[in-house]
Amino acid sequence: MDRAAGGFDHFEITEPTAQTLPFVYNSPHSGRHYPPSFLHDARLDSVAIRRSADHFVDELFAAAPELGAPLLAANFPRAYLDVNREPYELDPKMFDGPLPPYANIGSLRVAGGLGTIPRIVAENMEIYRRRLTVEEGLSRIDEIYKPYHAALRKLIARTHARFGFSILIDCHSMPGNIRIAGSDIRPDIIIGDRYGTSASAELSRAAVAILTDLGFSAVRNKPYAGGFITEHYGRPVRGLHALQIEVNRALYMDELTLEKGPDFETVAGELFTFMRRMAEFAKEFGSTTALAAE
Template sequence: MAVDFQLFEVREPETQSIPFVYNSPHSGRRYPLSFLEQSRLDGTAIRRSEDHYVDELFGAAPELGAPMLLAHFPRAFVDVNREPYELDPKMFSDPVPPFANINSVRVAGGLGTIPKIVAENMEIYARRLPVAEALERIEEIYKPYHHCLRKLIARTHARFGFGVLIDCHSMPGNIRIAGSGIRPDFIIGDRYGTSASAELSEAALEFLGSLGFTAVRNKPYAGGFITEHYGRPARGLHALQIEVNRAIYVNETTLAKRDDFCALAGSIAVFMQQMSEFVADFSGDAALAAE
């Protein structure tokens, strides 16, 4: 597998001063030429599954004292917010390994570790892939990415006695809350209370509301593999997924940033600062460190 760019990077603060790790696994927008040649989609259509510019929206993390891990590879190429081997056997020209999870809901929807589609059910590939290519992407991208994320979380936990992972994403502008018609600006996902303390989730909702945003919890996005896998509140490791509504900051047709993009990024920076202050205050009674 040959790519001519850095696959991912960690943007570090001068000194990590807060027990947070920020992660942007789906905002990568560098597409390997060989991948584009395999695709039936044009250069705009294939970008439909990106979390557009989320790395920039949360880009204040290092200034606030937290590391940020971000992908440069696109999620359409390999999705690190999945189990390592969620593979659709119908995508490949030869059998997938027996240990592959071929029956997950995400595989059924075309959104496994090697995605079959981008948004709006647009199929990516013109023909079937060799399974060896999928396994290569997993070995050379997926596993190193998660190794890096684990190290950041472990370092944070060791330094502060607990840690908070904020997994940063975006969602389509047409998302509505079932039964209400409400279009949320943000969704906070904590796997229905299993990946982070209720106090942390409620604080996030309160802060976003105070900034003038409509924020809801867990519906329709409760958090993906990363949130579920790394959130261990009983061990003092909390993971929240944050979804930002794309319609409030990007033109979803042209993918151009809206005029108020910088204002939104500024509001998110305020939110991030509020979260760090809340954790500093709340952790004093040790409840957050060992839920």
């Protein structure tokens, strides 16, 4: 792994003793190592700057290697760099010089302050007290973003080569107050498959059915259908399936103190059962044709 100046690895891959499942688990937003220089430049305190993180999600899915699937997890925080974006979704207003011409400065995510290098955390709180140099921004992409995605691609390619198909589970969390538009439904978990384009509809339906059977309120695609990772790596016609899973934070943590709640272990245990049952479901197919998009 590439090592940050602060002395920690940018990400970790936890491998099973032997990979026996066609799954790759990924937790890109649960990093907890905040570079000192980043904190120095931030106008937010140590709690506020963590508001948009996917708290403890890597721990919720930490049992994936025990079941036979690798787990890739970021150690850097989402507020510092978001690998669930295109590599160069950058806001020119954040930088003290011109961005390279290949930067995507007009995306909706950039406009909302949530580009590859975010301008805000949750509740529209501005992160920085100064403009960044272009070199700072590009170095984060070169030194962290690109190695992270190289590692993810390698895990997916290895899995696909070994089993004939692969299933990426991109793991996230969402605020407890999320509701489905036009209803009073407050889902516990949302499965995103980019409206059937990133994974077999059979696979996403199975995920929702398993979660529902476990007692969760589970829905598909609304309001989260999946981000860049799900869209980029999901190619179901080639046997490359990608699902995003969003877990409601109110189930397992205190959203004010950002500490684990009393039900954390219970939720983690239920997600272990979910992973195990998804593995059983996937084994019934055994070929890319069986898991092809509808």
